[in-house]
Amino acid sequence: MIPADIVALTDYEPQARRRMGENAWAYIAGGAADELTLRWNTEAYARLRLNGQALPDVRDVDTRVTLFGQDFEHPILLAPVAYQTLVHPEGEKATALGAAAMGAGMVVSTQAGVALEEVAAQLGARLWFQLYVNPDRGYTGDLVRRAEAAGYRALVITVDAPVSLRNREQRAGFRLPPGVEAVNLRGQPAPPPPPTTGDERDALRALLAGAAGWADIDWLRSVTSLPILLKGIMTAGDAERAIAHGADGIVVSNHGGRVLDTLPATIEALPVIAGRVGGRVPLLVDGGIRRGTDVVKALALGASAVLIGRPYVYALAVGGAVGVAHALKILRTELEVAMVLTGCASLAAIDRRVLWAG
Structure with missing residues (x-):
């Protein structure tokens, strides 16, 4: 039962904190360093103003969108979030069920707390698979083949997080509790031991030694026929490189402010990237919505x-699952109302004219 006083997405936040406990809260809610980018992601949307339209000639709205040959009821997808069993025993299975109920796409994390095949078994789920390129490329290829066999329809490659440092987690002493793990990574080859030079940066060098590069995008393009999206693009130059290396789509993302603090808000980076891409591939954006x-x-x-x-x-x-479906319903309803009041009967009608120019 959803509490009656939850009528907006932000109403879920305080109730979730009470249920999750400080350990899980530090992981889910936290960002990098001083969490400036985390805050800017939402603040940048608040600074943008809309043009309302008097007496809008809109009798219905159409929120449907087609991405990579797949039809979705609306343009709101669920981003990959690791270890969802931290906050609910059914984890990603419940999320997929809620998404399916609302016709939403879901991107399942490599570090999900539920096996990718179990998530895919949820009836009606529209799933893409988020991939971290493992230092063992053979193991990475196995993950891709598992996703293909389970019916995932696209690969979303995270390209912005070879390392990270989150102070909130450090202060909370965050640890995964018993029973919560990245089950898709069971059996992954152990990374080579870091060099023992005595230098305090040995561990960092060991992490970077296995980090993905642009050549890995070329390799992935050669081993799968699934659409490939690169997630973590924040500059026009990287967007151009992504397309040159075979990306079918781009996710403008700063990892929810969790990797490099003081990056700009994603909505600030989006128009610059869109101008360079010029419609050659679909652009998606996350962060702060x-x-x-x-x-x-x-x-x-x-x-x-x-x-x-x-x-x-x-x-x-x-x-x-009911909470996930409810959150999506809230957001879709708000989208429909905003479309009516800006005079847009379809997603194709939404352009810069709906933004206040002063």
Whole structure:
């Protein structure tokens, strides 16, 4: 049962915190360093203003979108979030069930707390698989083949997180509790031991030695026929390189402010990247989306669709699959209302004219 006073995505947050406990909260809610980018992601949407239209000639709205040959009821997808069993015993299975109920796409994390095959078994789930390139490329290829065999329809390669440092987790002493693990990575080859030179940066060098590069995108393009999206693109130059290396789509993302602090908000980076890409591949954007009006703003600035992360995890913590479906319903309803009031009967009608120019 969803509490009656939850009527917006942000209403889930305080209730989720009480249920999750400080350990899980530090992991899910935290960002890198001083968490400036984490905050800027939402603040940048608040600074954008919309143009309302008087007496809009809109009798219905169509939120459907097609991405890589797949039809979705609306342009709101669920971003990959690791270890969802931290906040709900059914984890990603419950999330997939809630997404399916609302016709939403879901990107399942490599570090999911539930096996990718179990998530795919949820009836009606529209799934893409998020991939971290493992230092053992043979193991990475096995993961890709598992995703293909389970029916995932696209690969979303995270390209912005070879290392990270999150102070909130450090202060909380975050540890995965018993029973929570990245089950898709069971049996992965152990990384080579770090060099023992005595230098305090040995561990960092060991991590970077296995980090992915652009050549790995070429390799992935050669071993799968699935659409490949690169997630973590924040500059026009990297967007150009992504297309040159065979990317079928781009996710403008700063990893929810979890990797490099003081990166700009994603909605600030989006129009620059959209201008360079020029419609050659679909652009998606995540980070900071809390309202249907935010979805309109993202589409107006060049996105084909958006992804949400923390808000649906908070809903999962409070209400399981029903909470996820409810959160998506809230956001879709707000999107529809915003479309009516800006005079847009379809997603294709949303462009920069809906943004206030002063």
